[in-house]
Each structure stands twice: as structure tokens, then as C-alpha cells.
Amino acid sequence: MSTEPETPIQSPIAGPAPFAEVAVGAAEVRGARTFHYAVPPALDARLVPGQLVLVEFGKRHLHGVVMTRSDQCPVADPKPILDIIWDTPFLDHRRLEFARWLAGRFGASMAEAVENLLPANIARYITLYYVPRDGTPAAAAAALTAAERRALDRLRADGPMSTAEIAAAIGKTVAVKGLPRMVNEGWLRRWTELELPAGGTVCASLLLATREVDRVIVELFRAPKQRALLRALANLVGPVPVKELLTLAGAGHSSLKALQRAGHVRIEHIYRIPEPPPATPSTAGLREAGSADWRSLETFLDRDGHGVCVLLGDPTRRIPSYVQAIEKTLAARRQALVLAPTEREARALYEQIVATLSGQVAFSGDARTPGSRVGLWRAARAGEIDVYVGPRSAVYAPLTRLGLVIVDREEDRSYKEAAGGRVQARDAAIELGRAHLCPVVLGTATPAVETFYNVESERYRFILMQSDDLLRQTRLKVGRGWGALGPGGTVGTVDMRTAPVMGHGGMLSEEFFTGLKDALAQGGKAVLLVNRRGSASMTICRECGYVFTCPDCDNRLVQHRSIESLVCHSCNHRQPAPRRCPECGAGRLRLWGHGTESVLGALRALLPLERVDRIDSNLPIEQVRAVAEGFRRGAIRVLVGTSLLFSVEAALKADFLGIVQADIGLTFPDFTAPERVFQQLMRLRQAVLGGDLEGRMVVQSLMPDHHAIEATRIGSYLKFYRSEIAVRQEHDFPPFTRLARFIYTHRDATNARTEALRLAELLNGVLAENSDSSVQLMGPAPCFRARERGAYRWHILAYGPDEQVPPLLAVPHRGWTVDVDPVDLV
DNA sequence: AGCACGCCGACT
DNA sequence: GTCGGCGTGCTC
Numbered sequence: 073m074s075t076e077p078e079t080p081i082q083s084p085i086a087g088p089a090p091f092a093e094v095a096v097g098a099a100e101v102r103g104a105r106t107f108h109y110a111v112p113p114a115l116d117a118r119l120v121p122g123q124l125v126l127v128e129f130g131k132r133h134l135h136g137v138v139m140t141r142s143d144q145c146p147v148a149d150p151k152p153i154l155d156i157i158w159d160t161p162f163l164d165h166r167r168l169e170f171a172r173w174l175a176g177r178f179g180a181s182m183a184e185a186v187e188n189l190l191p192a193n194i195a196r197y198i199t200l201y202y203v204p205r206d207g208t209p210a211a212a213a214a215a216l217t218a219a220e221r222r223a224l225d226r227l228r229a230d231g232p233m234s235t236a237e238i239a240a241a242i243g244k245t246v247a248v249k250g251l252p253r254m255v256n257e258g259w260l261r262r263w264t265e266l267e268l269p270a271g272g273t274v275c276a277s278l279l280l281a282t283r284e285v286d287r288v289i290v291e292l293f294r295a296p297k298q299r300a301l302l303r304a305l306a307n308l309v310g311p312v313p314v315k316e317l318l319t320l321a322g323a324g325h326s327s328l329k330a331l332q333r334a335g336h337v338r339i340e341h342i343y344r345i346p347e348p349p350p351a352t353p354s355t356a357g358l359r360e361a362g363s364a365d366w367r368s369l370e371t372f373l374d375r376d377g378h379g380v381c382v383l384l385g386d387p388t389r390r391i392p393s394y395v396q397a398i399e400k401t402l403a404a405r406r407q408a409l410v411l412a413p414t415e416r417e418a419r420a421l422y423e424q425i426v427a428t429l430s431g432q433v434a435f436s437g438d439a440r441t442p443g444s445r446v447g448l449w450r451a452a453r454a455g456e457i458d459v460y461v462g463p464r465s466a467v468y469a470p471l472t473r474l475g476l477v478i479v480d481r482e483e484d485r486s487y488k489e490a491a492g493g494r495v496q497a498r499d500a501a502i503e504l505g506r507a508h509l510c511p512v513v514l515g516t517a518t519p520a521v522e523t524f525y526n527v528e529s530e531r532y533r534f535i536l537m538q539s540d541d542l543l544r545q546t547r548l549k550v551g552r553g554w555g556a557l558g559p560g561g562t563v564g565t566v567d568m569r570t571a572p573v574m575g576h577g578g579m580l581s582e583e584f585f586t587g588l589k590d591a592l593a594q595g596g597k598a599v600l601l602v603n604r605r606g607s608a609s610m611t612i613c614r615e616c617g618y619v620f621t622c623p624d625c626d627n628r629l630v631q632h633r634s635i636e637s638l639v640c641h642s643c644n645h646r647q648p649a650p651r652r653c654p655e656c657g658a659g660r661l662r663l664w665g666h667g668t669e670s671v672l673g674a675l676r677a678l679l680p681l682e683r684v685d686r687i688d689s690n691l692p693i694e695q696v697r698a699v700a701e702g703f704r705r706g707a708i709r710v711l712v713g714t715s716l717l718f719s720v721e722a723a724l725k726a727d728f729l730g731i732v733q734a735d736i737g738l739t740f741p742d743f744t745a746p747e748r749v750f751q752q753l754m755r756l757r758q759a760v761l762g763g764d765l766e767g768r769m770v771v772q773s774l775m776p777d778h779h780a781i782e783a784t785r786i787g788s789y790l791k792f793y794r795s796e797i798a799v800r801q802e803h804d805f806p807p808f809t810r811l812a813r814f815i816y817t818h819r820d821a822t823n824a825r826t827e828a829l830r831l832a833e834l835l836n837g838v839l840a841e842n843s844d845s846s847v848q849l850m851g852p853a854p855c856f857r858a859r860e861r862g863a864y865r866w867h868i869l870a871y872g873p874d875e876q877v878p879p880l881l882a883v884p885h886r887g888w889t890v891d892v893d894p895v896d897l898v
Numbered sequence: 899a900g901c902a903c904g905c906c907g908a909c910t
Numbered sequence: 911g912t913c914g915g916c917g918t919g920c921t922c
Contacts, residue, residue: 094922100899107922130921131900150922885918 089141092119092153095171095182096129096136097195102890103882104176104185107136108145112152119153121168122161124194126154126264133252135198137186139168157198157264162190164472166507173503179812179881179890180493188468188493191449192442197268202251202260203232215257219243220250224259271447272343275311276328280336282306288336297327302336311342343447345457346438348426365389365537366396369513372533373397373476378506382482382527383515385537386559386758390515391421393537394478395428397513402431402458406475406510410461411501413484416719421480422461429459436462436469464489464497467504474508477501483520483751485895494891517559518754521747521800522807524793559758561729561767565776565785568733579666579674579732584770588728591768592682592709596727599703599760600675600712602668603736605688606630606639609665611650615658620650624862631663632690633673643861671732672712684710687717696720715752721759729760729769734781741856742897743805746780750792753784804848806893809871812881813897815855815889817863828852828866831884835870838883847872847880856898869897 093106109127111119119125121138128134128151135157163171167189174185187194204227216224223242227233239247254260280288285306292298300321305312314328331337365385372381383390398408410425412418415437422435434457439448451457453470460469464487479487479498487497498514505512514523514532526532564583571581588598608631611620620629622640629638629647636649652659666674668688675684685708687696700720702708711717717724731753737745753771761767773781779799783792801808814831818824832852839845850869858865870880881890 091922096922098899098921101921109922127922129899132921134899145922147922 089143090116091142091145091150092125093139093142094125094127094136094153095139095168095186096127097134097183097187098129098132099181099183100886101181101183102179102884103878104172104182105882106139106172106182108142108147108150109153110145110150111141115153115156118156118159120161121165122163123159124157124162124190124198124266126157126198126200127151128154128252131249133200135195137163137168137171137190139172155262155264158266163470167470170500170504170507173507174493174495174500176878177499177503178493178495178892179878180495184493188465188495189470191268191446194266194268197266199234199236199265199267200251200262201232201234201265202227202238202255202262204228205258205261216254216259217246217250219246220254222246223250224254227260268446269443270341271443271445271450272341274314275340275342276305276314276317276332277311277338277340278302278305278336279338280306295327295330297321297323298331301327301331305337311340314339341443341447343444343451345432345434345448345451348433349423365393365535368535369393369397370400372535373400373511375511377509378511379533380502380505380512380514380526380531381533381535382519382523383513383535383537384517384519385515386517386762388763389537390480391424394421394480394513394515395425397476397478398425398429398459401476402429404475406473407455407457407471408459408476408478409466409469409471409474409501409504410459410478410480411466411487411497412461412463412480413486415463417481418461418463418466425459425461431458432456433459433461436460436466464495467495467497467500474504475510477505477510477512478515479512480515482514482516482523483518483747485748488893488895494889496893499893517758518751518789519793521793521796524789525797525807559754559787560761560764561757561769563757563769563771563785563787565734565771565773565781567776568772568774571772574678579671580678581770581772584730584732584772585678587768587770588710588730589679591726591728592679594727596709597703597706597725598710598728598730599717599724599726599756600671600710600730600732601714601717601756602666602671602712602732603714604630604665604667605632605641605669605690605714606667607633607670607673608663609667610663611638612662612664613653613656613658614660614662616653616656618653618655624859626857626859630667632667633669634690642857666732668712668714675710675712679710682710683708684712686712687720688714689716700724717756718759724756724759725762726760727764727767729757729767731756731769731771731773734771734773734784735775735778738775738778738780740898743800743803744896746778746792746796746799750780750783750796754787754789757784757787804871806871810874810877811869811871811893812877813891813894814868814870814884815891816866816884816887817860817889818887819863821864824864824866825852827887828868831888832868834883835868835880838880842876842879845872845876847876867897 090111091108092111094109096107119138121140123138125136125138126133127136171185171189174180175182204224219242223238223246226241235247255262285302289299289302301323304317304321332339383393401408410421412421419435419437426433434448439445449470452460455472460466460471479501482498489495502512527534566581566583568581573581574585591598610628611631620638621627622629622643622645624645625640625642627640627642629640631649632639637646638649639646653661668686672684672686685699687699696716700723703711704723734749734753738749757769761769771781771784775781779795780792816824816827829852832849835849839847847870852866852868855865855867870877884890
């Protein structure tokens, strides 16, 4: 493929680096491609890497970020850089290279990668202004169109105007085409301004020295309100929020404005990191935990430079170690970045860290408005933040003295962006650690397969967290060492192909029900996982075999008895529950399978006196919380839920954990499904039975011999890992290869197919050109969900050595989705 | 996003 | 033959 740059030409101009390599803000240019521009003499002394600049790209005016200054240029006649939008560089060389890595690794555009690292939506705050030049060439006036003439007259009369203002006043064509031409021909001068939204709280600060205050107060004998304001300000230290100040002094805005006009007071937006919430008992006393755990982590942190370690243990052990590691980092006057898979988990981590540490701890979820986000960005950039906690987007936080990166529950799929650049934030965090030469700690109880593969091949350090006493208990229980370190209770599987079943629909085995009843009889509580909402996952005609499917997707419609409807769980299409078959007209319909609603129904029939309830995404979030709280208090004794249970993890402690059907997904053509099933079940076991040796978990499955189910039964991560890594190796799946998935969606079936075949041709062509490439293509083929929301979906998989996949990522034209390291193949 | 270029069908 | 519609690829 012709991504090889043409032979670079040496600059004929003497002097330093006459060219600049720019990451242009054009989102459609895929891959780590940059463009070179000439540095005009007027900007030569000022232009440095990391600056935001204005360039022409095709016919468009776009912003860009200077990556490097260069002696060489891959094209003969580069365009000039038009202007420096902001003199202070936004990004240092580490973050510029981080952006390059992000775009190259995930096949996103440089524009997306760079903009992730800048204040959000920066393009929105760039304005181009135009003003007439003195002594414009009168003779050339005929060269202007009537509209351009009007624009010029307007500018002469009213002074500088922005592109948007001229578009509104004169017309869009003039604004977009005429203005650039008039600049080129010397009629107009153009400049750029960046006006970021003001962040944070409006604060007032005193501009007077203490002894001057008394003098001014005397002068202001006729203005009691202003006197009160000055006194209040003089008694407080530093900038005071205007709102507080006015209340305190009992004064109004006009008095404050008068002081500002007189030059006694400055009023400005100041972003302040929100006050931490008050410490709760659960956040106190973190530091007392396992000193043995800490010693091994400390040894790792003491090594100089970059390295990755996997901290294996349950959250109650991981978090105290995080806190100690952060303290160590702060003591060395460096910053720590802490990532969690979801904002909810990030907030929980933040609350625990902030309760224990002294230092400025920021939680990215606290900054919601554009202004406060810019404020937080600035504060981080200025080095005012010691610890930055957040979900995956926090990996882009502008920390310049980064000394430690922590990724909690590194195995979670939420770290992968589902749209946009499709960045895997855990991997980005590791790269960030490499760029900053600092340690990266991956915390987990069930490492991702690719992570543990790196442990096994000794690229990552491994630290097993557990006190001697826990280890002894565990050995007593299972006698299998750490690999079988189940988080609590005992586990049994039930083979649903042969087990005696009971209850309406036969969804519960006798063993399951006995376990549940025993727990309740002893005054315990129970959590039941049902991986589906609704009451029946398939509605089928008993006469002709017709199955109700979504008109827009390939999905079967799910029966929801509570709203008497059939619902598509992919696009939310709804239709009334049918009475007869639309094909043959027969009235004998069979409801097949089950969901939260039907399990709840069966339980109410079997345990009429028991308080049972359910949570799933059909319910509003407040109700989910209320039900969870009821369960925690014991007002509800049996809780049925989907994976939404994880959103109320802390309330789930119980004595019985039932998995109604563990193998949903295991039959999908998706190599990540076993890992998902195993992680989900292990995590739920930790949440429900964690720390308890008596509790009972029963796993119902149609394929109890599957390695994911078997490993769940014996509670062994190693058992799971060994089987799974063998499957991955056999099929050439990650971590043995890098996998890229190209997805195309189109309303028209033929169009989707043709386009998929065309891209396959193109990719094959690129591969054929490079004879030593060992990348393999799979497909094109319809996706597992071949139709969704009325559109047809096709995909192509490319897999091969890490360094050979990226060149393919820039091949597909717009309309294709490129997904590197996809988390599923549906 | 916009523009140039090339391929195909409809017309002089 | 040539004009133009649209699909495809390039923009330093």
C-alpha cells in the first residue's frame, strides 16, 4: 500500500526546521496520518510543537495541533500555516506521541486522538475574525462579487466580524468561500481567537494591600455596602465565591461591580475541586490492612521507570494497597491516575481514597458542565491535582507529573469504548505509563486472559494478595492453592439436560430450589441471576412452528407479561402480545425460555409467603435502588435480577446465589463469551457470598462440562485460564494475534454485501502487495446479528502479528466502523 | 466536508 | 463521439 512517504525533499531555506508536522482536525482521516505545512517567517519564532494552529486542508479551514517541527517535508509545495490560535502549547511531547499511538493502534483519526487530550469540543470555541486591510487595491474592486462587496462594506462600517456573523448578515457562501479568497487577495486580514467557556465559580479577590483597605474604607463613607464587602474580603483569605460574599456582607451585585470598577476587587471564574463527601464508616481505616500485600507492591514500585504489575485480590485488599501506593507517589511529588470501569465504581473509589489521603483528589464525574470541565482540565494541566480518579475517559487527563497509574478491575469490558475511536482505556493507560516512565498497577480478582498471558510470559509482574490467615482458610476449604481461591461459599452445578425440574416452565431444578429453601429456612437471603429480562425469550406457534421475530432486527421478540407485549431487546420495538399465529391462524402459542419476570412469577407460586422482588432495566433507576435497599435491610428476602445486579453490588450480601441459566452466550460465535461468563459469575459470587465460608452457589447449565462453567464450579481462575488460552491459541485469537474487525451497516441488503466484498478485495490487495505479511482475513460475512434496526450488517475480521495489522486500519472509507481488539463479535 | 476524477448510460 | 450523474478517494 502506498502509505510510504515520497522521498523527502530537503528544504532550500536555511535556518531551523522550516516545516511543521500537523495533526489536522479532520475526523475522517483514519490512522496516525499527519500533514506537513510550511512555517511562514512571521510565525517562525513562535511556532512550537503542541500549539493549536489554523491550517487550510483541501478547501476547508481547520484547526490542528503541531506535532513536530521538521527539516523535511514529504510533499514538494506545502501550504503555509495560517495562524497560531493559542500560543501556549496544549500538549507536551509525551502527550503528542501518546496521541499518535492512540490513532495508530486503534485506527482512529489523529483529530480524534488529539482532541481527546484537549479540553472537550475545542473546535467549537475557535472563532475566525475578519477586518478590512488598509489601502485595499481599488483597481481590483471589479474582481469582487456583489456579495463580497457587501461583506467588505459591512466590515468597513462595523469593524471586525466573525465567520458566523458574516454568514448570518450576508450569506453562507461568502462566509465560507469569499472570505478566504478576500484574505488571499489582500482585501482582508484574518485572525483567530480561542474563547474557552469560563470554568467554575465566580470569585472575588481583593486587589488592595491590608493597610490600604482601611484608607479606602474611610474614603467610601457614603457607600456602606461597599465598605461591608471590603471588610468581608479583608477578613477572608484568597478568592471568595461571589455568592457567599454577597450573603456574608448583605450587599448586592451593583456594590461589588462598583468596587471592581474602582480597581479594588478582581472578579473571575475560578475552578475549585469540589469538596469531598464526609467520610463514612466504610471508608475509614483503610490503612490497617495487609502489610504483607503492601510489601510486595512496594518492591515493585521501588524499581525505577515503567513496569506493569497485576495485583490479584478482592477489592477489600486491593484498595488499601492502592492508597498506600498513591501516598508513596505523592511523597515523591508526582501525580497518580486512578481508573475504574464505570463512573459509579470510580466514584466509590474516589470516596475511599479522598477519605484516607491528604492532597488534592479530583473525581472527573464531578465536572459536568462545559465550564467546569474546562476548569478541571486547566487545574490538572497546571499541576494542581495530586490524584485524578475517573472512568475510562480519565486516561486523557492532562497530568504532567504522572508517577503512578492504577487500573481497577482491569478485566472489565467497559474500558473499551463502544463508539468513536474505540480505544481500550486499560491498554491506553499502560501506554501512558510507558510514556511517563512510571509504574502501572492493574487490579483484579479475575484477570483478563490477555493480561494473565502477559503475566505468564513475564512481561507483567504478578502480586497475589492475601493474608496468611485467608490462605489457610481457603486451603482448608478447597485444598487447591491460589488458583482455586473462590471468593466465598461452596458451588455446585446442575446439568439442566437431565436434572429433575419443578415449577411452572421447569426453569428451576430441585437442587436449586432445595438450596434456596434451605437458605430461607435458616433466616437467610438469596440472590438469583437471570440473564434476561421479560418472561419468555421465544414465542412459537405449536402448529406451524412460526417464531415471532423483530421486523427490523434478526432478534426473537421477548414476551413481557407485565405490559402484555412482545419486545425486541435490540431496538426496543414493541407489539401487543399475540393470541394467535399470524401465519396459520392457530391459537396454540408456546412461550419458550424465561426471563426475570417469569422466574419471579414461578417463585411467587412456589414460595407464596416469601417476600420476593426483581430488578432489571425495565424499571426506573430509583426503583432499582429502592428494591436493592429493601433487600439489604431484609424486607425483601429473594432478589431476582439481570446483570443490573452489579449496579447495586454493595447491597447483595446473601446466603444463597442461584444462577438460573449460566450458559447464555456460550453458544454464540464469539470467542470472548466464555471469559464474560466466567468473570460475571466470579464477580457475583464475590459480591453475594464474599468472605463467607457457609454460603451456597448453585449454577444451572445446559453445558456443565464447558470449561467456563467447570472453572466456575471449582472456583479456579487458573483452571479457566489454562483451558481458555488453549482455545485462543488453537484458533489464532488474541492474545496470540491482534484482531481488527471492520463492520459495515446499510439499509439495502445488496449494497451492504457489495460494499463488504469490495473492502475485502481492497484489503486483499494491500496484503498481496506486502509479501511478508502473515495477516489473515476472515469474511466478509454477515454479522451474527445480521440485521439490526432495519439495516444489514456485514463484517470482516483481520488477524495477524501486532505490527502488521495497523496498516490495514486506514483502508476502509467512511461508513465503515473499525474496531481493534473488539470485545464481542455480534 | 468539499472537490476532482473516472466510469457508465443517454443524448447529439 | 460528448455530456453529466454519481460513486470513490484525496486533502500537506
